[in-house]
Amino acid sequence: MNIPFLGNRSKKYRAAVLAEDDPEGIAELLSECELLRSQVARERIRLDDTAASLEALDQLPPRWREDEETLPWFGHDAGLYLGTVVVRTVPGAVWVIGADGEPVVRLVSGREVDVVTAGRDWAATGTPELSQLYAEVAEN
Numbered sequence: 215m216n217i218p219f220l221g222n223r224s225k226k227y228r229a230a231v232l233a234e235d236d237p238e239g240i241a242e243l244l245s246e247c248e249l250l251r252s253q254v255a256r257e258r259i260r261l262d263d264t265a266a267s268l269e270a271l272d273q274l275p276p277r278w279r280e281d282e283e284t285l286p287w288f289g290h291d292a293g294l295y296l297g298t299v300v301v302r303t304v305p306g307a308v309w310v311i312g313a314d315g316e317p318v319v320r321l322v323s324g325r326e327v328d329v330v331t332a333g334r335d336w337a338a339t340g341t342p343e344l345s346q347l348y349a350e351v352a353e354n
Contacts, residue, residue: 237308237309240309240317241298241301241302241309244294244297244298244309244317245263245294245295245298246294247261247291247292247294247295247298248291249284249287249288249291250288250291250292250294250295251291253278253288254270254271254274257274259271259274261295263298263299263302263303264299264303265299265303265345265348265349265352267299268295268296268299268344268345268348269345271292271295271344271345272340272343272344272345276337276340278337279337279338285337285338286334286337288337289333289334289335289336289337289338290330290333290334291333292333292334292336292337292344293328293329293330293331293332293333293334293336294317294329294330294333295333295344296329296332296333296344296347296348297309297317297318297319297327297329297330299348300319300327300329300348300351300352301319303352304321304351304352305322306321306322307319307320307321307322307351308320310326312326312328316328316330316331317329317330318330319351321351321354323354325354327347327351332344332347
């Protein structure tokens with residue numbers, strides 16, 4: 215049951231509200247990436263919000279592809295993590311909620327990067343590499 219005044223709102227709704235009112239709050243919310251963080255911790259990879267951690271993710275054996283249920287969620291988290299690195303390291307980059315209700319990263323140039331789709335593509339196929347996409351975005 216969704217009773218608004220009791221605070222039972224979806225993560226997507228909270229993200230949309232935070233994007234407008236609290237950019238630091240949305241950055242914190244979207245950086246959780248719980249599934250991704252738990253999976254890579256088993257591989258002894260530390261996600262420290264740097265481009266180097268994206269390179270480490272690109273080198274992981276894609277074991278998540280063996281589980282069809284996990285794959286889209288892992289990719290979603292990978293995209294959110296990519297966005298987290300961009301927002302925390304590229305001057306002026308911010309989270310916004312796109313027309314489809316998914317978070318995207320808006321650069322100073324006004325370009326919006328659909329990091330969630332990029333993360334899902336990476337998780338499913340290995341391309342584009344997260345570190346390559348980061349390098350492209352960081353140049354703009």
